[in-house]
Amino acid sequence: MCPNLIYEDIQQSNTFINPYEDFCYEGEIKCDYCIPTPDLIASLSSFCVPPPTNETTGKYSYTLKSGQKLxxxxxxxxxxxxxxxxxxEEEHANNGSEDSCISIKHLLLYGTACICPISGIIMYAVLHKRNPKLANRIRKLTLTSFIAIGSFLLLLL
Incomplete structure (x- = not known):
């Protein structure tokens, strides 16, 4: 087969017939309805909405076994x-009172753990049996210092 014959077959099969010609509308489409604007709907429906109720929310009081009122x-x-x-709530209250009266000794321990995180590990090992809360705070501060110093050194590289 010659390439020209293939091209002629394609041209013959490609007729310009519209398959949807029977389904086309003649003339203009007529619109006999109106859609109301949103402001009209809002103005009509605003009269149907009941006014808000003013309920006063009172406090609910409970008495605990210890006699304390909640x-x-x-x-x-x-x-x-x-x-x-x-x-x-009692635990949070106790934590607040402990945080408010931090001694100078604790501040020095925190500062040492910030400057030299390796000393924080040693302080944690010494203090974890005598004062576990202080030891846990020093441990968290030590790990935070390790992360901060490590990030700083990575940025320098």
Whole structure:
């Protein structure tokens, strides 16, 4: 077969017939309906909305086994043990009082752990049995110092 014959076959099969010619509309499409604008809908529906109710939310008071009164903004679910709530609050209150009166000795230990993180590991090993809270704080500070110094050294490289 000659390439010219293939080209002629393609041209003969490519007729310009519109297969959708029978489905076309003649003339213009007529629109007999109107869509209301959003502001019209909002103005009509605003009269159907009831006014907000002013409910005063009172405090819910609970009495614990120890005799302490606990006031909450929202009610507790039924069957919820009330004694679980103040245990967290007491711990946070104790932590706040401990943080407020840090001695100079503790500040020196923190400073030493910041400047030389290896000494923080040694301080943790010495203090973890006598004062576990202080030892854990020194450990966290030591690890943070290792990360900060390591990042700084990597940036210098």
């Amino acid at each position: 006031e909450l903004d929202h009610p507790l679910p039924p069957g919820f043990p009330i004694d679980l709530i103040p245990s967290d």
